[in-house]
Amino acid sequence: MSTFRFFAVAGLSLCSIAVIAQESPGLGELVSSDELAALDYAVLPNGDGLPAGSGTAVEGSTVYQQYCFACHGDKGSGGINDALSGGHGSMTSKSPVKTVGSFWPYATTVFDYVRRAMPLSSPGVLTNDQLYAVTAYLLFINDVVDENDVIDAKSLPDVKMPNRDNFVWGYAPGT
Numbered sequence: 001m002s003t004f005r006f007f008a009v010a011g012l013s014l015c016s017i018a019v020i021a022q023e024s025p026g027l028g029e030l031v032s033s034d035e036l037a038a039l040d041y042a043v044l045p046n047g048d049g050l051p052a053g054s055g056t057a058v059e060g061s062t063v064y065q066q067y068c069f070a071c072h073g074d075k076g077s078g079g080i081n082d083a084l085s086g087g088h089g090s091m092t093s094k095s096p097v098k099t100v101g102s103f104w105p106y107a108t109t110v111f112d113y114v115r116r117a118m119p120l121s122s123p124g125v126l127t128n129d130q131l132y133a134v135t136a137y138l139l140f141i142n143d144v145v146d147e148n149d150v151i152d153a154k155s156l157p158d159v160k161m162p163n164r165d166n167f168v169w170g171y172a173p174g175t
């Protein structure tokens, strides 16, 4: 490509970007770094990323009644949306019932999921203590922890989910 053609092409693409920017509908506003930081989180299976705070199932029962019961039903079943308890041992049956207790491999994912997605209509309303408490409650109604076990960043990664060992890697290491 001649030097002239190179500059001509480069100039054209800069013009195109300027035109695109001009044609933007100008909706919304720039996200501030604080707002971004409030959403930029992830909890890994080993607990990395878990925040400070703690809660028990007893405390979580109150959170559950207020924020979750309407959709997920009494003790996590019989509601209008997904069952969160029960189904244990059904994964190898002809009609597996996937719930937090019967299917999910990591307890830390419960915290991460609820923090980012629940309650459905207003995720983000729960404090970290309430999130630990309601996580403890979901684990309690699945017979995974006791009612008064304190769930926090240290204890949650140590909770072993019933279906944990039934997950296998789809690919051999290194492939």
Ligand code: HEC
Pocket (backbone or CB within 6 Å): 063, 064, 067, 068, 069, 070, 071, 072, 081, 082, 083, 084, 098, 099, 100, 110, 113, 114, 118, 119, 120, 121, 134
């Ligand atoms: C307005 C109804 C509503 C409320 C209130 C609500 N949820 Fe949910 N929840 C849903 C729906 C719908 C889904 C399925 C979402 C999907 O599949 O994408 C769901 C999914 C879930 C799941 C994943 C279930 C699975 O096995 O895939 C968990 C865990 C959960 N909710 C916990 C909670 C907790 C804890 C609260 C209270 C803090 C709560 N939800 C409040 C409607 C609700």
